[in-house]
Amino acid sequence: MMGGDFGPEVTVKGLNHALDQLDNVHANLFGNENEIHKVLKKYPSLEKKLTIFHTENYVPMDAKPADAIRRIGKDSSMWMSIASCANNESDVVLSAGNTGALMALSKLILKTVDGIERPAITALWPNPKGNSVVLDLGANIDVSPNQLIQFGIMGYAYAICVLKKENPKIAILNIGHEEIKGSNNLQEANDKLNNIFNDNFIGFVEGDDLSKGTADVIITDGFTGNVALKTAEGIAKLIAFYLTDSLKSSLTGKLGMFIAQNSLKSLKDKIDPRGNNGGFFLGLNGLVVKSHGGTDFLGFSNAIQFSVNLARSDVSKKISDLIEENI
Amino acid sequence: MMGGDFGPEVTVKGLNHALDQLDNVHANLFGNENEIHKVLKKYPSLEKKLTIFHTENYVPMDAKPADAIRRIGKDSSMWMSIASCANNESDVVLSAGNTGALMALSKLILKTVDGIERPAITALWPNPKGNSVVLDLGANIDVSPNQLIQFGIMGYAYAICVLKKENPKIAILNIGHEEIKGSNNLQEANDKLNNIFNDNFIGFVEGDDLSKGTADVIITDGFTGNVALKTAEGIAKLIAFYLTDSLKSSLTGKLGMFIAQNSLKSLKDKIDPRGNNGGFFLGLNGLVVKSHGGTDFLGFSNAIQFSVNLARSDVSKKISDLIEENI
Numbered sequence: 001m002m003g004g005d006f007g008p009e010v011t012v013k014g015l016n017h018a019l020d021q022l023d024n025v026h027a028n029l030f031g032n033e034n035e036i037h038k039v040l041k042k043y044p045s046l047e048k049k050l051t052i053f054h055t056e057n058y059v060p061m062d063a064k065p066a067d068a069i070r071r072i073g074k075d076s077s078m079w080m081s082i083a084s085c086a087n088n089e090s091d092v093v094l095s096a097g098n099t100g101a102l103m104a105l106s107k108l109i110l111k112t113v114d115g116i117e118r119p120a121i122t123a124l125w126p127n128p129k130g131n132s133v134v135l136d137l138g139a140n141i142d143v144s145p146n147q148l149i150q151f152g153i154m155g156y157a158y159a160i161c162v163l164k165k166e167n168p169k170i171a172i173l174n175i176g177h178e179e180i181k182g183s184n185n186l187q188e189a190n191d192k193l194n195n196i197f198n199d200n201f202i203g204f205v206e207g208d209d210l211s212k213g214t215a216d217v218i219i220t221d222g223f224t225g226n227v228a229l230k231t232a233e234g235i236a237k238l239i240a241f242y243l244t245d246s247l248k249s250s251l252t253g254k255l256g257m258f259i260a261q262n263s264l265k266s267l268k269d270k271i272d273p274r275g276n277n278g279g280f281f282l283g284l285n286g287l288v289v290k291s292h293g294g295t296d297f298l299g300f301s302n303a304i305q306f307s308v309n310l311a312r313s314d315v316s317k318k319i320s321d322l323i324e325e326n327i
Numbered sequence: 328m329m330g331g332d333f334g335p336e337v338t339v340k341g342l343n344h345a346l347d348q349l350d351n352v353h354a355n356l357f358g359n360e361n362e363i364h365k366v367l368k369k370y371p372s373l374e375k376k377l378t379i380f381h382t383e384n385y386v387p388m389d390a391k392p393a394d395a396i397r398r399i400g401k402d403s404s405m406w407m408s409i410a411s412c413a414n415n416e417s418d419v420v421l422s423a424g425n426t427g428a429l430m431a432l433s434k435l436i437l438k439t440v441d442g443i444e445r446p447a448i449t450a451l452w453p454n455p456k457g458n459s460v461v462l463d464l465g466a467n468i469d470v471s472p473n474q475l476i477q478f479g480i481m482g483y484a485y486a487i488c489v490l491k492k493e494n495p496k497i498a499i500l501n502i503g504h505e506e507i508k509g510s511n512n513l514q515e516a517n518d519k520l521n522n523i524f525n526d527n528f529i530g531f532v533e534g535d536d537l538s539k540g541t542a543d544v545i546i547t548d549g550f551t552g553n554v555a556l557k558t559a560e561g562i563a564k565l566i567a568f569y570l571t572d573s574l575k576s577s578l579t580g581k582l583g584m585f586i587a588q589n590s591l592k593s594l595k596d597k598i599d600p601r602g603n604n605g606g607f608f609l610g611l612n613g614l615v616v617k618s619h620g621g622t623d624f625l626g627f628s629n630a631i632q633f634s635v636n637l638a639r640s641d642v643s644k645k646i647s648d649l650i651e652e653n654i
Contacts, residue, residue, distance in 0.1 A: 128568055138502055141510055175465055175553040182550070183468055207557025211565040223509070224554050226502040227547075230534025231555040235562045238538040239594075241455055243570070246594040253590030260574055260583020267566075267573040 001031030002058040002077050003097025004293045004300070008032075011096065012039035014300025016046050018308075025049065025308055028090050030077040032056055053080055059101045061293060068101035069108055078102060082109045085286040092287040092311040094303055096278075099290055103139055103281060110286040113316070115323035116150050119283035121222065121290070122158065123229065127213030133158050134210065134218045137279055138226035148172065148189035148219055149196065153326065154282040155217035156200070157318035162310060163216070170197055171215035173224060174204035189219075196326050240268075278303055280310060282319070287311055328358030329385040329404050330424025331620045331627070335359075338423065339366035341627025343373050345635075352376065352635055355417050357404040359383055380407055386428045388620060395428035396435055405429060409436045412613040419614040419638040421630055423605075426617055430466055430608060437613040440643070442650035443477050446610035448549065448617070449485065450556065454540030460485050461537065461545045464606055465553035475499065475516035475546055476523065480653065481609040482544035483527070484645035489637060490543070497524055498542035500551060501531035516546075523653045567595075605630055607637060609646070614638055 001011045008031065015027055026049060029036060033054040040046060059068045059078045068078065078097055084090040086109050095102050103119070112119055120136035133155045140147065152170050159168035172190055174182040179190065181204060193201045205214050207228060220228070247253040257264065278295075281288040287310050291303035328338045335358065342354055353376060356363055360381040367373060386395045386405045395405065405424055411417040413436050422429050430448070439446055447463035460482045467474065479497050486495035499517055501509040506517065508531060520528045532541050534555060547555070574580040584591065605622075608615040614637050618630035 127565065141502070173554060175468070175550055175557075207554040207559075208561030208564070210558055211561035220554075223502055224551055227500060227534040227551050228554050228558040230502075231537055231558050232534075232562045234535030234538035235559045236566060237535070238454065239563060239566050242594050246590040247587055249593070250590055253587045256583040256585070256587020256590065258583070259586060260580045263573040263577055263580030263583065266576070267569050 001029050001036050003061075003095045004291065004295065005061070006296075008035045008039045010295065010297050010300055012036060012043070012046075013297035014304060015050070016043040017297055017301035018304035019046060019049050022305065022308055026051070028053060028081070028084055030055065030081040030084070031058065032077075053077075053084070055080055059098050059105075061098050063098055063101055065098075065100040065104035068098065068105055079105055079109070082106055082286070082288065085288070086110050092289060092307045094289045094291060094307045096291040096293050096295060096300060096303075098293075099138075102288065102290055106281055106284055106286070106288045110284040110288070112283050113285055113319055113323065115327045116154070116283040116319070117144075117147055119281045120151050120154060121225075121279045122155065122282045123279040125210050125218070125232075127211050129213040131163065132210065132213060132216055132218055133163065134220070134225060134229075135282065136220065136222040136225050137229050138222045139281070140222040142223075143185070143221040145185050145188035145192060148185070148221075149192050149327075150283065150323075151219040152189075152193050152197065152201070152217065153322045154319055155219060156197070157315050157322055158282060159216045161313040161315040161318050165216050168200060168216035169214075170201045170217040170219065171203060171205040171209070173207070173210070173218050173220035173228070175206065177204050177206065179203065280306075282315075285316075287316065328356050328363050330388075330422045331618065331622065332388070333623075335362050335366045337622065337624050337627055339363060339370070339373075340624035341631060342377070343370040344624055344628035345631035346373065346376050349632065349635055353378070355380060355408070355411055357382065357408040357411070358385065359404075380404075380411070382407055386425050386432075388425050390425055390428055392425075392427040392431035395425065395432055406432055406436070409433055409613070409615065412615070413437050419616060419634045421616045421618060421634045423618040423620050423622060423627060423630075425620075426465075429615065429617055433608055433611055433613070433615045437611040437615070439610050440612055440646055440650065442654045443481070443610040443646070444471075444474055446608045447478050447481060448552075448606045449482065449609045450606040452537050452545070452559075454538050456540040458490065459537065459540060459543055459545055460490065461547070461552060461556075462609065463547065463549040463552050464556050465549045466608070467549040469550075470512070470548040472512050472515035472519060475512070475548075476519050476654075477610065477650075478546040479516075479520050479524065479528070479544065480649045481646055482546060483524070484642050484649055485609060486543045488640040488642040488645050492543050495527060495543035496541075497528045497544040497546065498530060498532040498536070500534070500537070500545055500547035500555070502533065504531050504533065506530065607633075609642075612643075614643065 001008050029052045055075050057076045059076050081093050085093045121139045122135040124131040125134045135151050159165045247257040278291040289307045328335050356379045382402050384403045386403050408420050412420045448466045449462040451458040452461045462478050486492045574584040605618040616634045
């Protein structure tokens with residue numbers, strides 16, 4: 001509850017908004033009871049849907065991951081929330097806090113699924129037809145061919161179990177479609193994924209394929225994925241700036257903008273990062289979702305609904321099954 | 328003249344458009360004289376500004392780089408044009424042809440500048456304040472710290488000599504701003520560039536900084552740079568799709584689009600890839616510019632004007648001077 005740029009102000013309001021729309025969800029809240037109650041008293045009907053686990057300790061947004069493990073201690077709200085997932089007291093953990101610390105604590109407390117070397121930060125990437133799953137987005141700078149295969153398996157399980165795609169196609173992000181492109185690691189992963197997934201593996205795709213829906217699952221190392229994601233965010237902001245700038249620079253532009261305001265609002269909603277809020281960690285013995293720190297209550301509410309959807313899927317079992325069959 | 332998706336149809340028309348606006352430029356055209364003449368006869372005033380070097384041999388758009396060197400031979404229009412630059416008969420080479428072949432032949436024929444291990448594909452990246460220089464965009468999958476330093480020097484020279492920036496700032500693309508982020512290679516390059524450029528080196532930037540103008544020169548390995556560039560192109564297309572889709576989905580949207588059509592046209596021009604058409608190769612003993620293969624005559628004309636501007640700068644001398652002073 002203490003994470004993000006605004007703490008309980010946003011997390012409690014977002015929780016109220018989400019639980020208004022969800023049945024049979026109980027929330028375990030970790031954080032400072034006094035601060036949570038200050039916001040909670042605005043939403044009296046919420047009280048019976050939640051349990052508060054009080055702690056005054058929390059992981060600051062700028063803390064180093066190692067400090068979250070060694071210095072800040074087991075009574076931080078982040079640690080306690082992940083531990084509750086490890087103890088099967090919670091089905092999914094959601095945090096708007098420090099991403100590096102969340103990943104480090106998740107790995108330490110939940111451990112990875114047997115057969116998965118390291119978890120991957122995963123997110124949905126929009127295209128004209130819907131969304132693709134992209135991983136890794138920053139947890140693993142260097143990856144081996146085997147890790148890329150594990151990413152493929154995790155993304156495939158997610159596409160089937162959560163996105164409900166019947167026949168998902170997997171691809172590797174590269175700098176060309178040809179088989180000879182890219183590093184030896186990519187080529188080895190290409191061969192192995194081809195053997196495992198046959199027609200469900202379509203080989204190499206390029207950066208622009210991320211937004212085209214060429215594949216349902218696109219796998220990459222965390223360095224490339226992170227740069228691609230942030231590049232996309234930067235370009236979206238630049239184009240929004242150009243659009244406003246172009247429209248405001250003339251009277252007809254301003255008039256057109258006024259008349260088309262509903263359409264432009266719908267565009268804004270579509271490229272609004274709150275719609276696909278944040279990422280999730282795949283490959284752990286437990287589900288962990290990371291909301292953007294700077295999000296408002298609507299974005300946090302979306303992240304809660306996303307988390308519930310994830311917890312109600314059988315993605316974890318599917319990953320284990322696929323690992324057993326193929327690795 | 329034979330390169331790109333349309334050959335002389337576009338290259339000759341683009342040449343006519345560019346030379347209408349440029350003084351004291353003479354064009355050496357390499358390609359099939361008959362095909363060039365077919366288009367050229369529409370522009371009789373152009374004849375005196377050019378020399379045609381006839382050859383029937385050319386590098387197909389899908390040829391492998393190795394074939395451009397070994398199989399296709401020295402009488403391809405691409406080989407001949409680069410050789411004319413090596414012989415000081417041309418000051419800059421422009422091609423809309425096969426990028427891999429152009430890079431391979433350029434390296435073979437022109438060789439790299441002393442102190443530069445490998446050339447880099449370089450391009451301009453737009454931001455609200457103007458453009459940044461980004462390199463490498465695909466020539467070098469793996470780069471050493473020393474190569475990154477060479478990229479820094481080349482980009483800095485370009486920013487000063489061509490973009491006329493007085494005090495360009497250099498940055499390394501990474502997945503975080505903190506000094507501890509990224510691979511050992513990036514950290515070593517970070518330290519060395521800091522020693523060479525002092526206040527002109529601002530350290531690590533992230534993907535969204537590409538579009539913010541945080542730095543004038545952003546350096547990266549060719550794999551990451553290529554993915555970032557293509558991701559940006561993909562997102563720009565996706566947003567254009569969303570914009571049209573949103574506006575066309577309602578009557579007020581359509582009306583607003585009609586009224587604001589000039590503003591929307593100016594937006595389209597701003598995100599039009601023909602404005603910053605293609606890339607250029609830095610680090611060779613000669614200047615080589617690559618136009619997009621799919622461009623039309625306006626894009627090719629922009630690429631010609633860009634090439635002339637490059638040839639009239641002293642970027643090559645500046646690179647050599649900086650190498651001598653710092654390496």
